[in-house]
Amino acid sequence: MIGFKKKSRQIVSSALAVGLTLGTMAFNGIEVKAATNFNYGDAFQKALMFYEFQKSGNLPDNQRNNWRGDSGLKDGADVGLDLTGGWYDAGDHVKFNLPMAYASTMLAWSYIEDTDVYKASGQDKYMLDEIKWANDYFIKCHPSANEYYYQVGNGGADHAFWGSAEIMQMERPAYKLDLNNPGSAVSAGTAASLAASAIAFKDIDPAYAATCLKHAKELLNFAEITKSDAGYMKQAAGFYSSHSGYSDEISWGSMWIYLATGDESYLQKAKDYSSGWSKVDQSDEIAYSWVHCWDDVHYGASLLLAQYGGDEKFRKVIENHLDYWTTGLNGDRVTYTPKGLAWRDSWGSLRYATTTAFLASIYADWEDADAKRAQTYQNFAKSQADYALGSTGRSFVVGFGVNPPTKPHHRTAHGAWENNLSGQPYEPRHVLIGALVGGPDKNDKYTDVISDYVSNEVANDYNAGFVGLMAKMYEDYGGIIDPNLNAIEEVGEEIFIEAGINAQDKQNAINFIEIKSVVYNRSAWPARVTDKLAYRYFVDISDVLAAGYKASDMKVTSSYSQHSAKVSSLQPWDAQNGIYYVEIDLTGAKIYPGGQSEHKSEMQFRIAAPGKWDYTKSPSFADIASSSPNSLAKANHFALYDNGKLIFGQEPSGATKVYAPTTSIASPVAGAIFKDVTEANPVVIKANAEVQESTISKVEFFVDGTKIGESTKAPYEMNFVPSDYSTVAGTTKDYSLTVKATAANGKSTTSEAVKVSVVLPVLAAPTVAVTAPIDGTSIDMSKGITAITMNATAEIEKSTIQKVVFYVNGKVVGESKVAPYTASYLPTGSASQLGELSEYIITAEAIAANGTKTISKPVNVSVQLPVIAAPEVEIVSPANEETFAEVTKQIEVSVAADVLEDDIKLVEFYADGKKFAESTGAVNGEYTATYVTEGTVTEMGQLTPISFTAKATSTKGKTTTSAAVKVYVQLEVVEAPVVDFVLEVGNTGNGQASTNTLTNNFKLVHKSGNDIDLSKLEIRYYFTADGSEEQTVWCDNAAAQMNKAPWYSPYTSKVNGKVIKMDATKAGADCYIQITINASEMISEGTTLEIATRTAKSNWSNYDQTNDYSYGNAGKVCVYYDGNLVAGVEP
The missing domain is CATH 2.60.40.710 (Endoglucanase-like)
Structure with missing residues (x-):
């Protein structure tokens, strides 16, 4: 691993930081207020905490908030893989790997650059957790060398839903790259992340670092052999299009692999691909006026190359870039707002400023930095950090400083239930601590409105450079770290009931009450789907019983149920005192905070007596006495249960106790890992179950919510063998085990979940190789084109090969269903001279009966196609730069054209690129045409330039265009129109x-x-x-x-x-x-x-x-x- 070149620095003590005061900083022609008493430690740790709110998948037990839960647990199921994990991109829930890889690389860079800062502040464990969380996901996305899943979730479908991550219901397809659907930018960008992660974990977990490095090298190679983003753009276009191409990512990935390994070939590769970086318009100079970001990483790559590549070319690139952002370059400079923000673009203005400031601070810390520039860049970095933290009078970091943003454009933080970003609640229910918002416009104008996704957007890439900048500020200027920082919030109102009287009659001989009740699920700590709700309405029928009737004489009916709930007859609660209840059972009904209808369940039920009945004495009537169908009241005297547990309302006293069973999973224990699971060696699930004053009638066993069986007598046991497979050895999958015990008294209880991991059996994938032609073969077809015969071998264990498909340059050219697998390809075209070779890449894809596929390593073949000479063509007259001083209406153009071992078929004549004539026969060896001038001028001497070219085509289809001949013509003079x-x-x-x-x-x-x-x-x-x-x-x-x-x-x-x-x-x-x-x-x-x-x-x-x-x-x-x-x- 390369040693990192940084000046020795001292972290400023907290005591000193507290004593710093406001001053002014002369910078870039603008006097910016430098608020030096910000608590950079607080900003640093909060900026890093932001990533905890972005996590997808099965969340760890050590998370520091109570409003994020497990989500996206079926990611990858559509392709038979576990693609859970990673970060959601922004305030949405797509996992876009290009910006995710950029963000994780930036976090790793900050950790590598300032490891001592992270360790001294106690933030190292949180940073390493985030780096590993992202890169664990990338490893899952890379099941084989030339396969990579670059996105989970459809952008359009995802953006159409405004709700929390935990309750998503839409399909979340996984999108794959392979040799026929390439994506070089995202593959190389992910290689950079994995290589940087390898550096971060090299001394902490060498085995994990080695795994990261293996995947990094394979992904970079995948990017190089395909050199295209065509497959990636099929889904990512319009969301994260690869505007800058792939050369910058390949340099970026190569540089990080070089830093991880010291292998000089990767350093050279990083330099070589700089030829494809963005350039200044109409110039070969490398661009300097944009910004280091998820799409264009050549600025970061140039900084690393300057530091560790020993090439002054790249020092100039990064210094040009940072000069443009600070003092200006060649009379041009980034725009500055009146209050001092370096403003590059309307979308994410603070992201760009703080990321550039992070790069500036790395340069300033570089031991070989230009001293004058280092000070300028350091001043710039601090000014931009302070702007973000509140030097203008308001903070742009959620949960930090004075007047911070409160309405970030973030679905889960909003905690909405109407599927409407402008709907209820009108204030977000959660604080998205540490999120850097998009920021102001070029006049410092900012609106804190959730629907303003320009000003208030938040995203992984927004915080990526910002975390690194805050680490630098904490190192240089100090601050206070809160070791107990958390986002544990007071839980608000979540699941409850409102009810109103639909109809009633207590005057006539037969009395009744009809009730409209609505259960609401507005859960947000975390949001969750409920499917085991039930609630009770308690009645007092003591007067009915005193009149000689029985409880069974009471009639319970329902006129409407949104979710087809089960409605019970009256059940005893305190029979001695005439207290009974009706139970509305919503088991199986999915109610979740995902829409106007989805977040509630309405029920209308009637309870009628056989005679007179004063239902107003009923315990549950207390809250709804003055209600109506259009004016519902909070039903605090109903009782609402989730899986048997009271979660809202209250029960009357004096109940005849009916005990619910207690149950738990005795084995396996949480966290257990099982290997070699088969029918003969299953996971054995053992349950405990008991109940007071009743007996257990059955225990049901569930895996990930799906019942796998039941047991009716002790010992309660069930075998479990997963049906899942993997194509990668050692892949594990987590399973959530629960049991449900039901007693003879009708009560049931579901156990707490126990999560275990199973090492999945390897589903055999075919092996396939192109055996002919041999890689590197040169074929001479100069005397005539013949077919290229392609042979391949393909095998698989425990299945059969259905077919082998052959590709040439990514296009299907044939298939074979029976061994020996063979196909042929007939090249087309020609060469203009000997030694001009055409390159063909041949691959074979084996498709097995079990559904698995494998693409072979590519075979490169060079072909000398038949040589067909191109014509030679020249304009004989008029002469180049000839002037026609007199008014000229026609110009005769003569062309000489010839071709070796062939004939000229056609000569076409062009004036200023527009065809005006053609000729198929030469006269005295020349082809001629007459050009009729067009247009007029307003005075003599006003000459008009005309550029003539000629294109000759041979009978064999070869074409050549002549050099241009420019003449100057006096056109007809007419009076200018008034x-x-x-x-x-x-x-x-x-x-x-x-x-x-x-x-x-x-x-x-x-x-x-x-x-x-x-x-x-x-x-x-x-x-x-x-x-x-x-x-x-x-x-x-x-x-x-x-x-x-x-x-x-x-x-x-x-x-x-x-x-x-x-x-x-x-x-x-x-x-x-x-x-x-x-x-x-x-x-x-x-x-x-x-x-x-x-x-x-x-x-x-x-x-x-x-x-x-x-x-x-x-x-x-x-x-x-x-x-x-x-x-x-x-x-």
């Missing part, structure tokens, strides 16, 4: 400076002058994009009002609108909306043209229009006719 436009622009941005839609109404009046051609008209509206997202322009309406027939003409369908990025940023503008009309129609003076458009980004984030050039000023919207500016002022 055009006098007046432009009005209204309704920009719906009148709001901050909006997600630019709404423009353009009104163009042609006051006087010549008739004009609409196809030559162009409108430009200049603005700043406030982000890098794609933008779309829609035309809602367009029409012309004329002062002569046809009087009115619609153009809505003919308007073309698009956003054009400017080559150079101007004040208030880095792009413009371009409006043109696809209609060669003439309009005369006096015509009014109106065009209504809308423009928005692909993610619907807001525009800040306050500094947009054309906003609110029609004089800064430009109109062009035939390329000439005729109205407005350009920026």
Whole structure:
């Protein structure tokens, strides 16, 4: 493992930190208030705690909160794997591995960089737990070398549900990469995480570190041999698209493997792939003005390469980047808000600032850092940390500091029950401690609203760099660590009953009461699905009994039940005093806080006496005396039970005691691990069960909630053999065991769950190998194309091979169902010269009868295809740079073309890229065509450049395009049209400076002058994009009002609108909306043209229009006719 290069530093004591005071810090031309008395220790440990709230799967017993529970326990079941675990991405519940791998790598980097800080603060155990939690999941996602599950959960289905993780009901499909569905960015990004984890655990758990490193190397190799994100983008596109490609992730992953192993080949690989990193526009210079993030990690890779790669090239890359964010570079610098936030983008502005600050602080701590830069970067890091913590008067970290955010965009923290982010409860029920929210706009404006997913988004990648930055601040400036920090909250109202009187009669001879009752499940500590609820309504029928009737004469009926509940007859409670009850049994009904209907169960039942009855004396009537069907009351004198346990309301005193059984699992014990489980060697479940004043009638055994059998006499035992299998040896799966004891008196009790693990038997997967051709083979087909014969072997134990499918370059080319497995492939195409080889990658996939599949290692074959010469073609006349000074309407173009051992079939002629003629026969060895000039100019001497090219095609299909010949032509001179436009622009941005839609109404009046051609008209509206997202322009309406027939003409369908990025940023503008009309129609003076458009980004984030050039000023919207500016002022 490489030794890490960091200056020796001392953690500032808590006592010193408490004594620090407010000062000012001159930084980057801005005097930023530097609040040096923040408790960085508190911020540090809370930022790390955030990840505990993001955990998916079977949660550990040592979690420090009481509002997260087990969830996503069936993840991977659809593909026969255990893919539980990992982190949910943000305030949603998809597991996106690309940002998850980025976040876990960043956490590991912080731990490796500042191990002493974590140990001294006691946060090492929490950090290591989070790193391992994520990487355990990645290992599960990687069942074989060239298979990787990169996502669990469908983004669209998940985002359509607003509820807690614990009660999700939607399908959660798992999405896989393989050689035919590659995803190099996410594979290499995960390799980085696993390699960094290996470094973190090398001295703590060497075996685990070795496992991480093995998977890291395999995943990096998988990324390299596929070099594509095509498979990944099938599902991740639109959520976490790989915009920057895969080269940065391969460098990132390679660098971390190098740091873990010291293997120089990985260092070289990291350097080699830098050629594919993002570049400055129209330059070979590596980009420096974006940010280290889940999509683009070349900034972090360049910092590591600068520190450990011994290459000044990468020092320049990271210094350019950090200079751009601090003092500026080449006259350009990141935007700063008035209060000092380095603001790069509207979506996650604080994430970007704090992550860059983390990188800056690592550079500042580097022993080989440039001293002046180190101080500048350190000042920058602190200013951004303090902004996040509250230097402006408000904190942007949930649960920390002054005026922190209280409404993060997070489903589980909200604790909602209506499946509506704007519905109840209107205040989140949980505090998402440590979450860094998205942050303010470029003017420091911030809204603490749960529906504002730009300002209040939280995510794994948001906190990743922030945790590292807080560790640095704690190291440098101190703070106080609370060893007892937790998120144990007071439990609020969860499951309860409301009821009202539907109808009643106590006046006539036959008395009754009809009740509407509603059970609500608004659980949130944690949220949970209930399916064993029952409740009781207690009545006093003493007067009915005194009149000579029996309890069985009372009639109980139901007119409506939302969940088909079972309604009992009257049952005795305190028979001596005439107290009985009706039980409403909801067993089997899933009630959960997931929607208006889903979170409740309504019941309407009637209790009727055979004669007179004063039901108002009934114990449960006390709360509903003044109620109605439309005005329900809290039914505190009903009794609500969950699996027999009273959870709401109260029971009357004086009950005739009927005892429920007690039961527990005697063996196995919790945490037991079983190996080699078979029918002959099962897991034996033994139960204890007993009951007072009754007998046990049966004990039922359940695994993960599914009954596997029952026993009616002691000893109560049941054998369990899982039906699950794995394709990876040593894979374990957890099972939850429970027993339910039922007594002869009708009472039943379910035991506490005991969780055990079983090492799953290995479901045999086929072995497959391509045996011919041999890897590295070169085949000469220069004399003629012949088929490539492909052979493969495939075997499997305890099953059979159904077929072997052959692939060439990822496409199916054949299959074979019987050994020996063979197929053939006939290459197509040709080479232009000897030595020009075509590369083919051959793989075979064996598919077994048991459903398992295996793809072979790739075989690389080089083929020399037949050589077919390409034509040679040259423009003979006119000459390059020739000038036609007189008015020229026609130009003769002559071309020479020839081809070796073939004939010229066709020569095509182009002017400025547009084809204008073709020729199939040469005259005196030359092909000729006449070009007719187009267009006019307004004065003599105004020459127009024209670029000619010619493309020759041979009879064998080869083509060559000539070098361009540029000439300058005097076109026909015509008087310039007189055009006098007046432009009005209204309704920009719906009148709001901050909006997600630019709404423009353009009104163009042609006051006087010549008739004009609409196809030559162009409108430009200049603005700043406030982000890098794609933008779309829609035309809602367009029409012309004329002062002569046809009087009115619609153009809505003919308007073309698009956003054009400017080559150079101007004040208030880095792009413009371009409006043109696809209609060669003439309009005369006096015509009014109106065009209504809308423009928005692909993610619907807001525009800040306050500094947009054309906003609110029609004089800064430009109109062009035939390329000439005729109205407005350009920026």
